[in-house]
Amino acid sequence: MASLIWRCNVLLKCSHFVSIRTYAFISDSKCDGSNYKVYKSTSHDIFYNLALENWIYHNFEVNDNSGMMLLWRNSPCVVIGRHQNPWLECDISALQDRQMVIARRKSGGGAVYHDLGNLNLTFVTTKKKYNRQRNLDFIVTALTEKWNLDVKVSERDEIILNNKYKISGTASALSCLKAYHHCTLLFDVNRDELENVLQSRSREIITRATESVRAEVTNLCEIEPSVTYDELVEGITKQYLNFYDIEGDVKELDPTCEQLPGLDLFYKEHQSWDWIFGKTPKFSIRRSFHKPNSGLFFNIDIDLIIDKGLISAVRLSGSTNPELLREIEKCTIGSKLWPRGNKEKQQLLDLGNIKQDRDFLSWISQCFNNIL
Numbered sequence: 001m002a003s004l005i006w007r008c009n010v011l012l013k014c015s016h017f018v019s020i021r022t023y024a025f026i027s028d029s030k031c032d033g034s035n036y037k038v039y040k041s042t043s044h045d046i047f048y049n050l051a052l053e054n055w056i057y058h059n060f061e062v063n064d065n066s067g068m069m070l071l072w073r074n075s076p077c078v079v080i081g082r083h084q085n086p087w088l089e090c091d092i093s094a095l096q097d098r099q100m101v102i103a104r105r106k107s108g109g110g111a112v113y114h115d116l117g118n119l120n121l122t123f124v125t126t127k128k129k130y131n132r133q134r135n136l137d138f139i140v141t142a143l144t145e146k147w148n149l150d151v152k153v154s155e156r157d158e159i160i161l162n163n164k165y166k167i168s169g170t171a172s173a174l175s176c177l178k179a180y181h182h183c184t185l186l187f188d189v190n191r192d193e194l195e196n197v198l199q200s201r202s203r204e205i206i207t208r209a210t211e212s213v214r215a216e217v218t219n220l221c222e223i224e225p226s227v228t229y230d231e232l233v234e235g236i237t238k239q240y241l242n243f244y245d246i247e248g249d250v251k252e253l254d255p256t257c258e259q260l261p262g263l264d265l266f267y268k269e270h271q272s273w274d275w276i277f278g279k280t281p282k283f284s285i286r287r288s289f290h291k292p293n294s295g296l297f298f299n300i301d302i303d304l305i306i307d308k309g310l311i312s313a314v315r316l317s318g319s320t321n322p323e324l325l326r327e328i329e330k331c332t333i334g335s336k337l338w339p340r341g342n343k344e345k346q347q348l349l350d351l352g353n354i355k356q357d358r359d360f361l362s363w364i365s366q367c368f369n370n371i372l
Contacts, residue, residue: 036241086104094199113193156213
């Protein structure tokens with residue numbers, strides 16, 4: 001009775017009251033015996049979906065007889081692994097031109113292009129029950145039973161179609177007691193956009209960051225046109241629930257609407273500069289710039305070391321006054337390295353106190369802004 005009264009006195013965010021569905025979800029997160037659930041996010045916002053995944057990982061209680069499968073899709077974007085360099089993994093300018101965002105997930109692995117033709121699946125279990133092969137088998141079995149497709153799991157825990165094409169990649173995160181494994185499934189992704197945005201213009205970068213392993217990919221629908229999102233969800237859910245001998249169905253959840261305590265903090269973290277760019281492993285880059293019709297000032301070489309997204313060391317060399325270059329170097333230390341063309345960034349260099357031709361200083365500033 002107390003539980004019923006509690007549920008009837010709740011607020012839903014979208015209409016100033018928290019929905020019964022939200023509290024049903026929170027109730028599901030409290031482990032009690034055998035408890036396997038399947039949820040589907042109705043949001044296509046990558047930051048909300050990553051926040052929801054993170055919220056579930058930290059708040060959904062599991063034991064060796066319980067777990068969850070979360071299904072989600074995103075509007076066009078690029079998602080990089082926890083230990084990757086965004087400038088090395090994708091063409092950030094191309095993303096900005098297309099009004100796409102870049103996100104960094106909590107797990108490792110490589111960079112992935114997302115759109116509504118890419119189904120994402122997250123499996124939450126105890127660390128003891130963490131099993132990538134079993135999770136991928138749910139997908140493989142669904143594809144073979146429904147469409148008789150030639151798919152198998154590789155040694156890298158990727159799903160390979162027709163012994164040639166990668167259609168699914170895998171990543172995971174583990175703590176002392178809990179784990180999640182998530183994977184992609186390309187069924188109707190825009191492959192032209194995938195190829196366009198997953199091309200870096202910054203090959204001069206030197207880093208120990210995890211680099212993506214390139215592979216030939218295709219869509220399931222290019223091999224079997226009858227494959228649809230709804231049938232994939234139905235087939236994989238059936239395999240998951242049957243394996244655990246559970247009767248149930250997919251429950252929908254909208255992370256943009258529901259009030260899950262702390263979800264907003266995960267959301268803000270995932271879309272912040274500090275997480276997306278500030279978590280980039282230390283790297284260095286060297287670029288040369290030429291200023292036409294500039295008299296004596298025609299060449300400059302810029303060597304940078306970037307640590308946590310900030311310029312930690314810089315060395316300038318070129319055909320101008322060395323003392324001026326040393327003065328400019330001092331102005332750059334500690335500056336954020338923003339993506340080229342980012343609307344939020346201010347002028348990278350504050351050179352107002354340097355007595356020098358303003359046109360030249362403006363050009364220097366542009367060189368720094370365009371270094372990646």
